[in-house]
Amino acid sequence: METGYTLELKQVTKQIKGKSIVDKLSFGVKKGEIFGLLGPNGAGKTTTIRMIVGLISITEGEILVNGLDIRKHYEKAMEQIGAIVENPQMYDYLTGYNNLMQYARIMPGVTKERINEVVKLVEMEYAIHKKVKTYSLGMRQRLGVAQALLHNPSLLILDEPTNGLDPQGMHDLRHYLRVLADQGTSVIVSSHILAEMELMCDRVAVIQNGKLVRIDDVTNVTDQADATVHFQVEGDVLKAKDILVEQLPDLPVAVEAKELVIMIQQPEAIGDINKRLVMAGFTVYGIQLKKKTLEERFLEMTGKGGGFE
Amino acid sequence: MKFQSLVTNEWIKIFSRVRTWVFIALPVLIVLGVAIYGKVTEDQSAKTNWKQELTEQNKGLKKEIAQAKKDKAPKMYRDSLESEYKQNEYAIKHEISPYETTSWKFMKDFAPMSSLLGLFVIVVASDIVAAEFAKGTVKMLLIRPYSRWKILLSKLLATLGFAFLLWIVLIVSTWLIGSVFYGFGGMDQPYLTDVNGVVHEKLISHYVLANMGLEFIEFAVLVALAFMISTLFYSSSVAIGVSMFVTFAGNILTTIFSNKPWAKYTLFPNMELTQYLDEGMQLIKDMSLSFSLGILAIYTAVFLVITFAVFQKRDVRA
Numbered sequence: 312m313e314t315g316y317t318l319e320l321k322q323v324t325k326q327i328k329g330k331s332i333v334d335k336l337s338f339g340v341k342k343g344e345i346f347g348l349l350g351p352n353g354a355g356k357t358t359t360i361r362m363i364v365g366l367i368s369i370t371e372g373e374i375l376v377n378g379l380d381i382r383k384h385y386e387k388a389m390e391q392i393g394a395i396v397e398n399p400q401m402y403d404y405l406t407g408y409n410n411l412m413q414y415a416r417i418m419p420g421v422t423k424e425r426i427n428e429v430v431k432l433v434e435m436e437y438a439i440h441k442k443v444k445t446y447s448l449g450m451r452q453r454l455g456v457a458q459a460l461l462h463n464p465s466l467l468i469l470d471e472p473t474n475g476l477d478p479q480g481m482h483d484l485r486h487y488l489r490v491l492a493d494q495g496t497s498v499i500v501s502s503h504i505l506a507e508m509e510l511m512c513d514r515v516a517v518i519q520n521g522k523l524v525r526i527d528d529v530t531n532v533t534d535q536a537d538a539t540v541h542f543q544v545e546g547d548v549l550k551a552k553d554i555l556v557e558q559l560p561d562l563p564v565a566v567e568a569k570e571l572v573i574m575i576q577q578p579e580a581i582g583d584i585n586k587r588l589v590m591a592g593f594t595v596y597g598i599q600l601k602k603k604t605l606e607e608r609f610l611e612m613t614g615k616g617g618g619f620e
Numbered sequence: 621m622k623f624q625s626l627v628t629n630e631w632i633k634i635f636s637r638v639r640t641w642v643f644i645a646l647p648v649l650i651v652l653g654v655a656i657y658g659k660v661t662e663d664q665s666a667k668t669n670w671k672q673e674l675t676e677q678n679k680g681l682k683k684e685i686a687q688a689k690k691d692k693a694p695k696m697y698r699d700s701l702e703s704e705y706k707q708n709e710y711a712i713k714h715e716i717s718p719y720e721t722t723s724w725k726f727m728k729d730f731a732p733m734s735s736l737l738g739l740f741v742i743v744v745a746s747d748i749v750a751a752e753f754a755k756g757t758v759k760m761l762l763i764r765p766y767s768r769w770k771i772l773l774s775k776l777l778a779t780l781g782f783a784f785l786l787w788i789v790l791i792v793s794t795w796l797i798g799s800v801f802y803g804f805g806g807m808d809q810p811y812l813t814d815v816n817g818v819v820h821e822k823l824i825s826h827y828v829l830a831n832m833g834l835e836f837i838e839f840a841v842l843v844a845l846a847f848m849i850s851t852l853f854y855s856s857s858v859a860i861g862v863s864m865f866v867t868f869a870g871n872i873l874t875t876i877f878s879n880k881p882w883a884k885y886t887l888f889p890n891m892e893l894t895q896y897l898d899e900g901m902q903l904i905k906d907m908s909l910s911f912s913l914g915i916l917a918i919y920t921a922v923f924l925v926i927t928f929a930v931f932q933k934r935d936v937r938a
Binding site: 327361364365366367368385386387388389390392394396397398399400401402403404405409413414416417418419458 | 622625626628629632633636637755756757759760762763764765766767933935936937
C-alpha cells in the first residue's frame with residue numbers, strides 16, 4: 312500500500328484510565344520533509360511519539376510507516392525508524408563508541424565505516440572513546456542523534472532534540488537535519504519552543520490537549536497578514552480611540568499599555584489615521600508596525616493555554 | 621534477524637560492570653583463603669589417630685543418647701545422634717577416615733558456597749530488566765526492530781549464561797585449588813550417609829557432580845523468579861529482596877508449615893533439591909526428587925508466562 316507518506320497517523324487515540332491523552336490525531340509526513348510537532352508540555356507530543364515507536368499501545372486508530380501498519384508489521388516498520396524519545400539515555404558505564412556498537416550490532420547493515428561516518432557527522436570524534444558518564448547533556452544529545460542515524464532510517468524522530476544544545480549545537484543540528492531531509496529522510500521534531508520550529512521545520516502541527524489545532528507550512532503559520540500598528544500618542548489615549556471610532560466605525564482598534572493598537576490591512580491606512588489623530592490635536596510621537604510572533608499566534612491558537620516553560 | 625546479537629549485547633553489558641568481576645573473583649578468593657587456612661592449621665594428629673578420635677567421640681555420643689532417651693528428647697534429635705554413632709562405628713570398621721582430604725572432598729565441603737553464588741545470580745537477574753527502566757535506556761532498546769519477547773528472552777538467556785559461568789568458575793577453581801593443596805585424585809573416595817537407619821557408603825565425586833546439576837536447576841528457578849519480580853515492579857531492590865527471602869527464609873517457613881498438607885506444593889521446600897542427595901534429610905516426607913523437579917518446572921513456567929505476557933503488553937513510560 313503506497314500512500315506517499317513516510318509516516319501517517321489516522322485517527323490515533325491514546326486513552327489512559329479513560330482519559331484521552333491523544334485524541335483522534337491524524338497527520339502525514341512526506342518524504343524529505345522536516346515536520347514539527349508543536350505544543351505546550353503535556354499536549355501529547357511525547358505520547359504520540361511513543362506510540363509511533365511502539366513504546367506504548369495505540370487505543371484506537373492506525374499508524375503507518377511507509378505504508379506498513381506498525382501493529383501488524385512491527386519489526387519491519389521499526390527497521391525504518393531512528394529515534395530519540397525524550398532524553399537520549401545511554402549506558403553510562405560504556406564508552407560512546409560502545410553504546411553505538413550496542414545498536415549497530417542489532418540493526419541491519421551498519422558497518423564500522425558507517426559508525427565512524429555518523430560520529431564525524433555529529434562531531435563527537437574527540438570524545439567517542441570516553442565513558443558516557445563523563446559526557447555533558449549536549450554531548451549525550453549528539454550521541455543520541457548519532458544512534459538514531461546509524462542505520463540510515465527513512466524516518467527520523469527527535470523528541471525535544473535541542474534540549475541541552477548550545478546555540479552552535481542547535482545551528483549544527485538544523486544544518487544536518489536539512490542535509491538529511493534533502494537526501495530524502497523524513498524528520499519529525501517535537502518542541503515547545505516556537506522559534507526553534509520556525510527555523511527548523513517545513514511544516515508544523517500544533518497540538519493541544521491531545522488534539523490537532525492546526526497543521527500548515529511554517530511560513531503560513533508565521534507570516535499571516537495580521538500585523539498591528541501601534542500608535543503612541545501624548546494625552547488621553549481613550550479619548551483618541553473614541554475619536555477614531557467615531558470617524559471610522561469599522562476600524563478594529565484597541566488600547567494596550569497606553570498605546571492605540573490597530574489592525575490594518577493596507578499600509579496606506581497608517582498615514583490616514585495619523586492625519587486624523589493630528590487633526591484632532593494629539594501629538595503622535597511613535598508609530599510601530601508589529602507582526603505577531605509565532606509565540607503570540609500560538610498562544611492565541613491554543614487559547615492562551617498553558618504550561619510553557 | 622540477528623537474535624544472537626541481542627544476547628551478545630546483554631553479555632557485554634553484564635561484563636562491563638565492575639560488580640560482575642567481583643562476583644566472579646570473590647568466591648574464588650574465599651576458596652583459596654579457606655584452603656590456605658586449612659592447610660596451615662591442619663591437625664596432623666587427628667589425621668593419623670582418627671580411629672582413636674572417633675572411638676572417643678562415640679563414647680560421648682553414647683552418653684548423650686542415653687540422656688536424650690531419659691529426657692524424652694525429640695525423635696529427630698535422637699535419630700541424628702544415633703546416625704552419627706553408627707557412621708563412626710562403620711568408619712572404624714571399614715577404615716574410611718573422615719579426615720582424609722582430597723580435591724573432591726574439598727569440593728564437597730564447599731557445596732554451601734552455592735548460596736553465595738545464588739545471591740550474585742539474583743542480583744544480576746533482578747538488575748538486567750529493572751536497571752534499564754530505572755536509567756531510561758529501555759526506550760533505546762525497545763525501539764529496535766525486535767518484538768519485545770525477543771529482547772526479554774535475550775536478557776533471560778544472558779542471565780542464565782552468566783549463572784552457568786559463575787558456577788563453572790567456582791567448580792573448576794575449587795577443584796584446581798583442592799588438587800594443588802591435597803593432590804589430584806580422590807574420584808573414588810567414599811563418604812558415609814544414613815539411609816533409613818542403615819549406614820551406606822557413597823562416592824564423594826558422585827555427590828559433587830549431582831550437587832552441581834541440582835544447584836544449577838535451583839539457580840535457574842531463582843533467575844525466573846527474580847526476572848518476574850523485576851519486570852512486574854521495575855525495581856531491582858524488590859526483586860533482590862523477594863528472591864533472597866525465598867532462598868534464605870524458605871527453610872524457616874518450611875519448618876513452620878511442614879505438617880500442613882499443602883506445604884509440599886509451595887515453592888520453598890522444593891527449592892532444596894540437594895536434600896535428596898542424602899536420603900532422610902527432608903523436612904517433609906513423601907516428597908521425591910522427581911516430585912520437586914515437577915513442582916519447580918510448573919512454578920518456573922508460570923513465572924515466565926507472567927513475565928513475558930506483562931512485558932509484551934505494558935506501556936513503557938520510563
